Amino acid sequence: xxxxxxxxxxxxxxxxxxxxxxxxxxxxxxxxxxxxxxxxxxxxxxxxxxxxxxxxxxxxxxxxxxxxxxxxxxxxxxxxxxxxxxxxxxxxxxxxxxxxxxxxxxxxxxxxxxxxxxxxxxxxxxxxxxxxxxxxxxxxxxxxxxxxxxxxxxxxxxxxxxxxxxxxxxxxxxxxxxxxxxxxxxxxxxxxxxxxxxxxxxxxxxxxxxxxxxxxxxxxxxxxxxxxxxxxxxxxxxxxxxxxxxxxxxxxxxxxxxxxxxxxxxxxxxxxxxxxxxxxxxxxxxxxxxxxxxxxxxxxxxxxxxxxxxxxxxxxxxxxxxxxxxxxxxxxxxxxxxxxxxxxxxxxxxxxxxxxxxxxxxxxxxxxxxxxxxxxxxxxxxxxxxxxxxxxxxxxxxxxxxxxxxxxxxxxxxxxxxxxxxxxxxxxxxxxxxxxxxxxxxxxxxxxxxxxxxxxxxxxxxxxxxxxxxxxxxxxxxxxxxxxxxxxxxxxxxxxxxxxxxxxxxxxxxxxxxxxxxxxxxxxxxxxxxxxxxxxxxxxxxxxxxxxxxxxxxxxxxxxxxxxxxxxxxxxx
Amino acid sequence: xxxxxxxxxxxxxxxxxxxxxxxxxxxxxxxxxxxxxxxxxxxxxxxxxxxxxxxxxxxxxxxxxxxxxxxxxxxxxxxxxxxxxxxxxxxxxxxxxxxxxxxxxxxxxxxxxxxxxxxxxxxxxxxxxxxxxxxxxxxxxxxxxxxxxxxxxxxxxxxxxxxxxxx
Numbered sequence: 001x002x003x004x005x006x007x008x009x010x011x012x013x014x015x016x017x018x019x020x021x022x023x024x025x026x027x028x029x030x031x032x033x034x035x036x037x038x039x040x041x042x043x044x045x046x047x048x049x050x051x052x053x054x055x056x057x058x059x060x061x062x063x064x065x066x067x068x069x070x071x072x073x074x075x076x077x078x079x080x081x082x083x084x085x086x087x088x089x090x091x092x093x094x095x096x097x098x099x100x101x102x103x104x105x106x107x108x109x110x111x112x113x114x115x116x117x118x119x120x121x122x123x124x125x126x127x128x129x130x131x132x133x134x135x136x137x138x139x140x141x142x143x144x145x146x147x148x149x150x151x152x153x154x155x156x157x158x159x160x161x162x163x164x165x166x167x168x169x170x171x172x173x174x175x176x177x178x179x180x181x182x183x184x185x186x187x188x189x190x191x192x193x194x195x196x197x198x199x200x201x202x203x204x205x206x207x208x209x210x211x212x213x214x215x216x217x218x219x220x221x222x223x224x225x226x227x228x229x230x231x232x233x234x235x236x237x238x239x240x241x242x243x244x245x246x247x248x249x250x251x252x253x254x255x256x257x258x259x260x261x262x263x264x265x266x267x268x269x270x271x272x273x274x275x276x277x278x279x280x281x282x283x284x285x286x287x288x289x290x291x292x293x294x295x296x297x298x299x300x301x302x303x304x305x306x307x308x309x310x311x312x313x314x315x316x317x318x319x320x321x322x323x324x325x326x327x328x329x330x331x332x333x334x335x336x337x338x339x340x341x342x343x344x345x346x347x348x349x350x351x352x353x354x355x356x357x358x359x360x361x362x363x364x365x366x367x368x369x370x371x372x373x374x375x376x377x378x379x380x381x382x383x384x385x386x387x388x389x390x391x392x393x394x395x396x397x398x399x400x401x402x403x404x405x406x407x408x409x410x411x412x413x414x415x416x417x418x419x420x421x422x423x424x425x426x427x428x429x430x431x432x433x434x435x436x437x438x439x440x441x442x443x444x445x446x447x448x449x450x451x452x453x454x455x456x457x458x459x460x461x462x463x464x465x466x467x468x469x470x471x472x473x474x475x476x477x478x479x480x481x482x483x484x485x486x487x488x489x490x491x492x493x494x495x496x497x498x499x500x501x502x503x504x505x506x507x508x509x510x511x512x513x514x515x516x517x518x519x520x521x522x523x524x525x526x527x528x529x530x531x532x533x534x535x536x537x538x539x540x541x542x543x544x545x546x547x548x549x550x551x552x553x554x555x556x557x558x559x560x561x562x563x564x565x566x567x568x569x570x571x572x573x
Numbered sequence: 574x575x576x577x578x579x580x581x582x583x584x585x586x587x588x589x590x591x592x593x594x595x596x597x598x599x600x601x602x603x604x605x606x607x608x609x610x611x612x613x614x615x616x617x618x619x620x621x622x623x624x625x626x627x628x629x630x631x632x633x634x635x636x637x638x639x640x641x642x643x644x645x646x647x648x649x650x651x652x653x654x655x656x657x658x659x660x661x662x663x664x665x666x667x668x669x670x671x672x673x674x675x676x677x678x679x680x681x682x683x684x685x686x687x688x689x690x691x692x693x694x695x696x697x698x699x700x701x702x703x704x705x706x707x708x709x710x711x712x713x714x715x716x717x718x719x720x721x722x723x724x725x726x727x728x729x730x731x732x733x734x735x736x737x738x739x740x
Contacts, residue, residue, distance in 0.1 A: 312638075
């Protein structure tokens with residue numbers, strides 16, 4: 001091999017360097033050895049993080065991407081290595097997270113012949129990627145990597161899979177590493193139509209009870225400052241989605257916090273009573289719609305989204321604006337007048353006073369208490385990762401987010417096992433910040449093996465296991481809608497999580513009594529020799545409220561535990 | 574045969590000629606419960622691209638979402654619904670019928686009426702080639718059914734916009 005040429009694997013590493021990659025999360029294997037070899041032979045500065053399971057790698061990459069806003073890279077082998085990433089890729093796809101997954105593959109001439117560890121990962125991932133490649137020629141590598149990063153990070157972001165047969169990664173690459181892209185079908189014009197902006201401004205000017213719904217799209221486009229300027233100038237209250245937490249400060253007087261199934265009562269009441277809804281970058285997920293036919297049915301609905309396929313998918317808006325959220329909001333600020341919303345805001349403040357989020361600090365230990373105390377002790381500044389279930393909803397309610405990139409939660413996919421590895425990924429991306437993951441005992445056990453990764457790298461993460469020995473959210477549904485017939489939700493046989501942590505060399509704390517919450521959490525926050533775990537033995541059968549049963553109208557929200565028997569929900573899950 | 578409960582739609586799709594493009598497009602339909610009735614794929618003038626004509630059945634509101642989802646695919650340059658425009662729509666059919674010397678002249682008379690070519694002839698069968706709009710092929714099929722149809726193969730619709738309109 002001459003000086004001008006390199007192996008395909010080396011070309012991959014060089015191209016990743018050119019894209020500014022800091023970390024690769026992954027797991028080695030037979031068909032990906034040439035790329036792992038290139039990590040050594042190229043003497044790259046890219047740091048490789050060896051995880052314990054490929055799903056962990058994808059969630060770490062996901063957490064890294066959400067916490068930094070930068071695309072993340074996963075490197076895994078063929079067959080089961082590749083299929084283990086499916087959940088993580090789907091999670092990233094549902095929540096529009098930029099991720100590049102490089103998978104090793106059997107040699108080209110064995111494809112389709114059931115070779116050892118051969119899986120058609122290109123075909124299997126098709127419904128859950130933004131785009132994907134099966135690399136046929138070593139010289140295509142530079143172009144494909146460049147296209148992948150461009151596709152993953154522009155427009156509505158998403159995961160891109162690159163499947164690299166072993167002969168391709170071991171082959172000779174003579175192509176220019178700064179290859180031209182060739183994706184004529186990929187459109188990146190997200191400019192704003194001025195007439196539409198004027199139309200939105202006009203509709204806002206006529207509105208007496210306007211409401212902004214801020215979603216993940218606003219976050220991704222970096223519209224936080226613009227959104228604040230818009231809301232403050234026009235005096236419009238703002239509610240945010242689960243993934244929109246932090247795009248508008250939840251402690252701001254104009255904020256109503258999170259809406260939806262377990263959102264605040266006042267945000268949901270605002271949705272019912274507004275006469276105009278300005279949706280900036282939310283896809284009208286079924287968790288916030290209740291019954292779609294009745295959602296904001298008398299209000300003017302304006303939908304700003306970068307993805308045209310989201311327009312009219314769930315809700316038909318009166319005014320459509322397919323554009324980048326920040327660009328659109330910046331433009332809108334120029335034209336929107338100061339609105340007379342004093343009466344409307346007072347009305348909503350009345351709801352805030354009447355229906356606050358609340359819990360009891362006495363009696364049995366509550367998840368809400370722990371989250372609320374952690375919020376106070378950390379001054380709301382932690383980067384919070386959650387798993388999925390009751391604790392996730394309480395964390396969303398009680399850990400207010402005031403800045404973007406500080407809320408990492410699997411929204412669309414609802415992937416249990418996400419929390420710990422996502423928190424680890426975030427800690428790699430932002431080593432100087434405080435990182436906490438709130439996880440349930442169920443989800444934690446799906447990926448707890450990544451404690452090894454956290455321990456090895458001495459990551460300063462606080463792992464708060466909210467342990468109710470139940471799959472609490474399903475148990476809650478069974479209690480409320482299935483006459484308390486619990487089925488498949490009792491997690492008897494949980495290990496001792498503190499001993500488990502200690503076996504990885506991780507400091508463990510137990511928390512059992514409400515009176516100890518502050519002290520134990522403060523000890524955990526003060527601990528500064530790598531990760532620590534706080535096992536919190538919480539009330540087993542607490543329920544999350546407010547709650548809008550799936551498929552029910554928002555008006556039918558349960559603010560408190562119901563006294564009557566409830567029908568089974570009609571909506572999805 | 575097309576499902577008569579749900580309207581038929583004709584779409585033209587212009588895509589990069591890359592592996593997986595067809596599978597991605599097929600998934601957009603399958604995921605949303607649309608049945609592809611016919612599909613024609615061929616290279617475009619520029620060989621880097623392919624033309625697809627897709628005929629499908631399903632409810633019209635779902636179709637709007639399907640077109641948008643197809644447009645989202647990186648490989649798709651454009652997708653146009655030709656269901657209600659006056660584009661040129663053609664299809665070719667090959668019909669093999671069982672016919673001997675006794676019925677041959679009547680079969681040929683029917684074939685002649687529809688402008689068919691006889692592309693294969695044996696003592697007890699013939700293959701008719703018919704080109705035209707799909708309704709014409711349907712009509713021929715009905716008329717020729719008095720002879721036993723051994724096999725019937727249709728290409729599926731191809732569509733092209735008239736004048737300056739793009740397909």
